[in-house]
Amino acid sequence: MDIASLVGILMGCGLLVGAILMGGGNFSSFIDLPSMMVVIGGSISAALICFPLKSFLAMPMVAKKVLLNKAQDYTGLIEQLVSLAETARKDGLLALESRLGDVEDDFIKLGIQMAVDGTRPEVIEDILRTDINSLTTRHRNGKSVLDQMGRFAPAYGMIGTLMGLIMMLSNMEDPSAIGAGMAVALITTMYGAIAANVFFIPFAEKLGFLSKQEIISREIIVRGIMAIQSGENPRVIEQKLNTFLPPKNRAGDKEAA
Amino acid sequence: MDIASLVGILMGCGLLVGAILMGGGNFSSFIDLPSMMVVIGGSISAALICFPLKSFLAMPMVAKKVLLNKAQDYTGLIEQLVSLAETARKDGLLALESRLGDVEDDFIKLGIQMAVDGTRPEVIEDILRTDINSLTTRHRNGKSVLDQMGRFAPAYGMIGTLMGLIMMLSNMEDPSAIGAGMAVALITTMYGAIAANVFFIPFAEKLGFLSKQEIISREIIVRGIMAIQSGENPRVIEQKLNTFLPPKNRAGDKEAA
Amino acid sequence: MDIASLVGILMGCGLLVGAILMGGGNFSSFIDLPSMMVVIGGSISAALICFPLKSFLAMPMVAKKVLLNKAQDYTGLIEQLVSLAETARKDGLLALESRLGDVEDDFIKLGIQMAVDGTRPEVIEDILRTDINSLTTRHRNGKSVLDQMGRFAPAYGMIGTLMGLIMMLSNMEDPSAIGAGMAVALITTMYGAIAANVFFIPFAEKLGFLSKQEIISREIIVRGIMAIQSGENPRVIEQKLNTFLPPKNRAGDKEAA
Amino acid sequence: MDIASLVGILMGCGLLVGAILMGGGNFSSFIDLPSMMVVIGGSISAALICFPLKSFLAMPMVAKKVLLNKAQDYTGLIEQLVSLAETARKDGLLALESRLGDVEDDFIKLGIQMAVDGTRPEVIEDILRTDINSLTTRHRNGKSVLDQMGRFAPAYGMIGTLMGLIMMLSNMEDPSAIGAGMAVALITTMYGAIAANVFFIPFAEKLGFLSKQEIISREIIVRGIMAIQSGENPRVIEQKLNTFLPPKNRAGDKEAA
Amino acid sequence: MDIASLVGILMGCGLLVGAILMGGGNFSSFIDLPSMMVVIGGSISAALICFPLKSFLAMPMVAKKVLLNKAQDYTGLIEQLVSLAETARKDGLLALESRLGDVEDDFIKLGIQMAVDGTRPEVIEDILRTDINSLTTRHRNGKSVLDQMGRFAPAYGMIGTLMGLIMMLSNMEDPSAIGAGMAVALITTMYGAIAANVFFIPFAEKLGFLSKQEIISREIIVRGIMAIQSGENPRVIEQKLNTFLPPKNRAGDKEAA
Secondary structure (H helix, E strand, C coil): CCCCCHHHHHHHHHHHHHHHHHCCHHHHHHHHHHHHHHHHHHHHHHHHHCCCCHHHCHHHHHHHHHHHCCCHHHHHHHHHHHHHHHHHHHHHHHHHHHHHHHHCCCHHHHHHHHCCCCHHHHHHHHHHHHHHHHHHHHHHHHHHHHHHHHHHHHHHHHHHHHHHHHHHCCCCHHHHHHHHHHHHHHHHHHHHHHHHHHHHHHHHHHHHHHHHHHHHHHHHHHHHHHHCCCCCCCCHHHHHHHHCCCCHHHCCCHHHC | CCCCHHHHHHHHHHHHHHHHHHCCHHHHHHHHHHHHHHHHHHHHHHHHHHCCCCHHCCCHHHHHHHHCCCCCCCHHHHHHHHHHHHHHHHHHHHHHHHHHHCCCCCHHHHHHHHCCCCCCCCHHHHHHHHHHHHCCCCHHHHHHHHHHHHHHHHHHHHHHHHHHHHHHCCCCCCCHHHHHHHHHHHHHHHHHHHHHHHHHHHHHHHHHHHCCCCCHHHHHHHHHHHHHCCCCCCHHHHHHHHCCCCCCHHCCCHHHC | CHHHHHHHHHHHHHHHHHHHHHHCCCCCCCCHHHHHHHHHHHHHHHHHHHHHHHHHHHHHHHHHHHCCCCCCCHHHHHHHHHHHHHHHHHHCCHHHHHHHHCCCCHHHHHHHHHHCCCCCHHHHHHHHHHHHHHHHHHHHHHHHHHHHHHHHHHHHHHHHHHHHHHHHHHHCCCCCHHHHHHHHHHHHHHHHHHHHHHHHHHHHHHHHHHHHHHHHHHHHHHHHHHHHHCCHHHHHHHHHCCCCCHHHHCCCCHCCC | CCCHHHHHHHHHHHHHHHHHHHCCCCHHHCCCCCHHHHHHHHHHHHHHHCCCHHHHHHHHHHHHHCCCCCCHHHHHHHHHHHHCCCCHHHHHHHHHHHHHHCCHHHHHHHHHHHHHCCCCCHHHHHHHHHHHHHHHHHHHHHHHHHHHHHHHHHHHHHHHHHHHHHHCCCCCCCCHHHHHHHHHHHHHHHHHHHHHHHHHHHHHHHHHHHHHHHHHHHHHHHHHHHHHHHHCHHHHHHHHCCCCHHHHHHHCHHHCC | CCHHHHHHHHHHHHHHHHHHHHCCCHHHHHHHHHHHHHHHHHCCCCHHHHCCCCHHHCHHHHHHHHHHCCCCCCHHHHHHHHHHHHHHHHHHHHHHHHHHHHCHHHHHHHHHHHHHHCCCCCHHHHHHHHHHHHHHHHHHHHHHHHHHHHHHHHHHHHHHHHHHHHHCCCCCCCCHHHHHHHHHHHHHHHHHHHHHHHHHHHHHHHHHHHHHHHHHHHHHHHHHHHHHCCCCHHHHHHHHHHCCHHHCCCCHHHCCC
């Protein structure tokens, strides 16, 4: 499990709290309910306008995925594909059917099943690639909900600050209240900046990163299955798939040469 | 009907009103006619320069589409195409003519009609894809009217604020009026930010989202019709088209394998 | 003639004047010659550095094109191409020569002439597409002059304001002059924002829009001429070209099916 | 020689000086050595981090190219290629060798030499296109040095202003010095904006424009040489190459038809 | 070794220190621990959310690469490939095996080894290109860590400044402390701007530049190996590869003609 995101969030929040304590600030000056309402509520309502409710309700799942993701194990994936290739080479494509039970990944299963069924290679590749494309589209939609919230949060922060300033300025009978009024007005901008830079934007970036990783592992699978289906030498397949890895991680590269 | 957009708008406006009430503000300090004129009128006039009148007059239709859109029913669409494929497989391509009456979607109708007429596959695909491209272009034009208004609204907001500040600063005989003057000047910036972030930008994003959904459903149709025309097995067609869906929605996937 | 742009400009300027009058402002506070010099002169000189004099001198023509453009008549264009296709189908390609006199558009003429001359289809398509590409490049150059001016105007506005502030701040003997000094300094920023948002940016967008429209009409012509040359059925040609139009404008669609 | 850039620079600087004089400003209030050091030195040091020393030392050459460029003479270029095509058509490809002495352009020379040597067309096209690609890459690198400086100059301007404000604010014993202190602080922002908008950004844009022009002329040459090598009719070559020009500049178009 | 980056960093920092000294500033007014914590800690924690720990821990290596990179020696690379081509032409592809010991570059080794092993050309090209693509992806990931930190540093700078202003404004009993309070608040913005513009952004740009250089050298190798494998004339290979260089560096161009 990659806990960097979790560490990052805790560290980010901790730092801001720490900085307030070190600056001798009073926590209560940083809490303002209407400001929170404008920023959080505003970003949510703008996102509701942009996206169907369904994309929106998937957000908790998305957050969980960001915080508790497992790193892609490319090396293990390549080993599995090479081992399938060895079976296919030794005992024929049909022998792969008996091994389907061991395969956990649905995408590999789909590909192997089609190969066993004798589906034509172009059809297999077409189906697998369409699957990757629609996965990419779904990922992109998920990411863009967060991207938009990271864009709207500061905008609503500014709207709230302008509202605060206008209220303060149109009612300046008590000059001693100006400082406090401006402080309250500025809190909304701060909330917007924190919501965007501690949560929405980094989460969106992480989602984009995880998506790219998953696409690469699917690309490895497509290449592997096409090679298995065409009966290529498992050593050549290993060498081909290893080029997706950084040189130092290429386990079987020696023998392949 | 997807009412998320409607909910989003009501919630966004409600929040801003609520925040004013909670802050003890006076509504009248947030109403300024010349500011509204500059922001709304300015965005409209800038959009009028950018686009022909026609694109502009289509805006109410566009707003209706955003607020009252129906989600695309991909599963139903795939079922319909598979059922057409079964008819074609069983009774031949010409038998599809009798089923044209049941088909509501003009785009499917166009494709099936051409298949029945014996038009060559390349011509069918070319015509259907050109249709998709020109639909995409029309959608993009509609979206860019809103995009531009979301860009001009804050700009005119700033112009109005600058005008207000200049008037105030060049006439500072009564210092007690400075606060009120600045409040009025800032209202224009606030109007610009609200117009852009509650209306124009989220509407433009929603339009973009709806357009992408519609393009995907047209892509499914093109793939389906090309497969029907070439007489593919309905089960393989179903499997192919299902790859456009997220795995959990793939109804017939089991049997297809 | 599409007068939306003209209406937009007049409306935009009218609104700003109206807002000043309604705000009880004094026009003279909004006129400052050095500020105008910095913004207009600065944008022009920056554009002169970016582009050759020729692109620059073409600006009045470009402005006229934006203000007085004619909408593209796609339907008429398709009718003309279909009518040419009918002649070619009935009387042979050479019969088109006699109809060249009726054709006003130079681009159609060029294509038909090459078809009549018996130029090979690949050469015709290559020449017509290169022509479209170089038209696109010329349009893009014209648009980017305006784009750059829309980018430089606010920048020079800010430079002017900074100059005004520095002058005012380094000479603050008379505190009562501070307000007026700041007002004058801010005027430059306002000029920059008005120049960019009322003129340069909307004009650039309109040019981009007109360019896209013209490219589409040329694309229709290329498709039409290639189809005429290959002797396709005029009804099929009509159907093909109609896909460039929104469904409701497809005149001959009924018969074509 | 295209002197627009030179005129633009002189005009830009003249305007700023003129505006100061008209505003009754004192030149000495606009000169501040540390500010200049931060902006110019900062942009240079940031660019040094981004690029190898070599790209950096090429800047004076680049500036000269921007200020004293010659416009591309497309018409002359096409005439030259057509004349070479006529020689090849009349006396054979080998006869071009005797004409190599008249050709000044190294790129044409390279292409003609390869055609004379009997190099295969695919190899000629591949070599010429790789040459264009690596030219494009070199141009882009040159442009991006200026682009980055145009991005860093305002950033360092802001850093300088923040430094000035912090110094002033942490030492406010003499309130009468506040105005002068702020003036000095703002000068750095002004320097950054002037450096970026009078020099770096327009120069980068001009370089991009010149690069595009040169790429077009190389594209014309590649098309011309490939056509000459395949022995096409000089009239058809002329017509092909003329499509790169705007219609009004197409000299030989009449006869070509 | 290209020390431009090292010089740039030292010069950038030196300039800022120099400007403070020249301005008669007090260094202690520029040091504020909580501000540093917010900016540096905040950028790090945001980057931790965005990327897996591994990408993050690679940063010191990346910094070393930027500061101590060696320029790509394209000329030497081309000479080496041409010399390998000569061996292959004279003594056959298998003779290259004995020369593998001299080759330092792993990428050339991989290609030559596959050529010697008799791997089919398409497979060699596919493997080498996949290798380049995955190198590009890894480079892009490394660069985007720095890009994101260059984006978050100013954002956290602004958050820190807002926090400082709110603390100051909500506690204005001692007006004489306002100046110092604002100074401290502004320091965070300054830290953010310095972190981004002296370190993160220029380092990211340099990484991008180095990556492009390495990709070009790999592209040269692929072209070279494919040409060696197909037994092309070493002179033609030299001429082909030389087109990647600027004209003045093309050593063997004379003889090649």
